[in-house]
Amino acid sequence: MSRFPRQPFPAFTAVFLLVACLAALASALYAQYGLGMRPCVLCVAERVPFAVAALFAALALGTARMVSTRRVLLWLAAVAMGVNALIAVYHVGVEQFWWQSAVCSSSEPTVGSTSETLDLAAAMSRPVEDAPCDQPAWAFHGVTMASLNVAFSGLLALLLVLSLRRRR
Template sequence: MTMSNRRPGLTDRLGARFTARGIEPVVPFIGAGSLSLLAGALAFQYLGGLAPCVMCLWQRWPHLVVVLVAGAVTALAPARRVQGAALAVMALALLVTAGLGLYHVGVEQGWVTASAACTISGASPDGATDIAALRAAIAGAPRAACTDIAWSLLGISMAGWNALISVLLAGIAAGGARHIFKR
């Protein structure tokens, strides 16, 4: 079967639908990528029983920004220039999480020192106030040390995979933004 007479696949049909609505297909693609990374992290946490460390939690916030921006653009279908700006924001957020992931890898490998926020405290509630009890409960929640590698694949930790995939997605988002602004 040659390329000219091949049947359109799912991605072709989805891309055509987004394009017909005035949405750059790369926007929901990037959003789906970040959503997948978030879902994977939550699955490891809640289904796999791997408690996240503080830096693991930090890496999730930029992905949430990407998902929200992509969702808003997909739902509202704004002008192309706005979509280009949204892609630039998504690329920046993805570079932030990639940077946090690289820093986390450095901490895991002992190349850099962990921040004070990465220390595990065992604070216990003294029952002074409701806020104090809440803070103690949060501090006492299961949390891993930032220096521990809870899971790895091919010698790369979750933080490393987050950094690699986030850089790839950031490149695609930046390329999409550049494409829009060059027109």
């Protein structure tokens, strides 16, 4: 017999999710401030579901006695991770020029403009902190941070769903 009382719903899932989300946010902030990589609008948007899922995980840890509330919070976190995977898929599509972004600037030249005019117009129209969404700040053999986020967020969402379905 264990010295510690067994909880009706193990907290491991919530702790794992909280650590994973905080690690993802910390790595994004380190890349931005420590390595000087400028995020685009989509990069910043991909951080929001991580923060929301971390909040849900922290709240789930605080509701140790209310199993149904904990399950609902973790299901909401799984939805947030699924949404994040979809945002990342959209971002990868913009980076690969499969489609143009509706929410941020691109680096593609406009038809009929000279390179001097384009450079000056681009410099004047784009805020200093706004990086183009179709130019990844980091890539390794074609794998970008957005494509890594597709796999990471999708895997987190899948693991959450499997864990919550198994513990019914």
